[in-house]
Amino acid sequence: MTENLTENLQILGTDNLIAIANQFALQGKIIDVRAFGSGNINDTFLVTLDSSKDNNFILQRINTQVFRQPDMVMNNMRIFTEHIQKRLQTTPLERRWEVPRVLLTEDAENHLQDAEGSFWRAISFIKDSQSFDVMHDTEHAKEIGYALGMFHNLISDLQSEKLADTLEGFHITPLYIRHYEEVAAKASQEQSSEVNYCSQFVESRKTWAHVLENAKAEGRLPLRLMHGDPKINNVMFDTATGKAVSVIDLDTVKPGLVHYDIGDCLRSGCNPLGEETDEWERVHFDTDLCQGILQGYLSVAKEFLTENDYAYIYDAIRLITFELGLRFFADYLAGNVYFKVKNPEHNLKRALVQFKLTESIESQETTIRNIIQDIK
Numbered sequence: 001m002t003e004n005l006t007e008n009l010q011i012l013g014t015d016n017l018i019a020i021a022n023q024f025a026l027q028g029k030i031i032d033v034r035a036f037g038s039g040n041i042n043d044t045f046l047v048t049l050d051s052s053k054d055n056n057f058i059l060q061r062i063n064t065q066v067f068r069q070p071d072m073v074m075n076n077m078r079i080f081t082e083h084i085q086k087r088l089q090t091t092p093l094e095r096r097w098e099v100p101r102v103l104l105t106e107d108a109e110n111h112l113q114d115a116e117g118s119f120w121r122a123i124s125f126i127k128d129s130q131s132f133d134v135m136h137d138t139e140h141a142k143e144i145g146y147a148l149g150m151f152h153n154l155i156s157d158l159q160s161e162k163l164a165d166t167l168e169g170f171h172i173t174p175l176y177i178r179h180y181e182e183v184a185a186k187a188s189q190e191q192s193s194e195v196n197y198c199s200q201f202v203e204s205r206k207t208w209a210h211v212l213e214n215a216k217a218e219g220r221l222p223l224r225l226m227h228g229d230p231k232i233n234n235v236m237f238d239t240a241t242g243k244a245v246s247v248i249d250l251d252t253v254k255p256g257l258v259h260y261d262i263g264d265c266l267r268s269g270c271n272p273l274g275e276e277t278d279e280w281e282r283v284h285f286d287t288d289l290c291q292g293i294l295q296g297y298l299s300v301a302k303e304f305l306t307e308n309d310y311a312y313i314y315d316a317i318r319l320i321t322f323e324l325g326l327r328f329f330a331d332y333l334a335g336n337v338y339f340k341v342k343n344p345e346h347n348l349k350r351a352l353v354q355f356k357l358t359e360s361i362e363s364q365e366t367t368i369r370n371i372i373q374d375i376k
């Protein structure tokens with residue numbers, strides 16, 4: 001997404017960005033602002049200061065078309081980061097683990113609104129850390145799993161009602177199906193073989209797509225707090241030790257199912273070509289990486305998982321992969337209104353990647369179920 005981000009930087013202007021960043025209470029002078037990361041929703045920048053301590057922070061413009069009540073997002077963030085900080089103080093871990101902090105403005109506000117009405121906020125940068133878009137090996141996979149497990153563990157004793165629902169319908173697959181049906185009925189795109197493949201792919205899995213929502217409604221899966229977006233580049237690794245040290249991108253931490261997270265982490269982590277690959281026909285789900293992530297996850301999550309939770313892990317992996325394909329495909333049909341794109345076909349390509357990955361998961365169902373059975 002680098003071109004997209006550079007474009008944003010040009011539109012917003014470095015001087016404007018510096019002026020906005022300067023309104024946060026800073027310890028030093030700004031020496032650089034640059035587009036950062038590969039997010040599909042918000043605009044993210046890395047700000048560098050001339051100070052010797054904490055010389056970087058993250059400046060973000062929240063996409064208020066998606067997060068319609070950004071105040072609620074910030075309020076949630078304050079509640080769960082305080083909870084986690086307290087837990088870490090009372091029961092320190094034996095390894096480095098950090099939680100991003102919300103940085104306040106000079107007026108002690110957790111965000112600011114610019115003249116155009118854009119919503120800006122600043123978040124601390126996890127020092128000496130980096131993230132990766134694709135998985136390296138099973139050690140890396142175990143660390144990603146550990147990070148998600150640790151994140152779930154640290155919020156598992158915070159009541160889910162304490163956090164607001166900041167993005168209604170997020171990960172509720174039947175609602176994405178309904179939205180897809182609405183946009184497909186109006187869509188005017190050419191019926192290419194790729195579009196037909198996607199339509200048929202969705203059509204043949206529509207009834208099954210209720211699997212997690214049914215389990216939730218029937219009380220087999222409890223509502224818990226979740227991260228909402230634990231893709232692999234949202235896990236930060238210590239640059240010296242190579243160990244996971246933080247989970248970032250906390251906008252979607254809210255009540256939901258931990259299964260959405262497990263599914264999302266595996267669909268993102270076990271696709272060695274990455275979700276932005278052009279070679280969608282070669283996409284596959286790597287079961288060794290799957291085993292690594294689940295091992296790392298269960299090393300910290302065993303305490304709070306029930307027998308039913310294990311029973312739905314396979315469905316979660318398959319469903320969240322399918323769901324992201326469905327979300328990309330529907331957005332393509334709707335004219336690319338939700339996810340940022342580099343070209344008009346971008347969301348169609350992304351959908352094909354996720355559907356190929358879903359097929360690969362389906363063809364390895366027995367292996368994946370055996371992995372879950374063996375390590376639980």
Ligand code: GN1
Binds near residue numbers: 038039041066249252
């Ligand atoms: C979006 O913006 P980003 O990249 O953090 C999306 C996730 C998707 C992801 C796919 C709020 O996250 O659900 O899994 O793209 N976030 C939202 O890359 O819709």
Ligand code: MG
Binds near residue numbers: 039229249
């Ligand atoms: Mg995100």
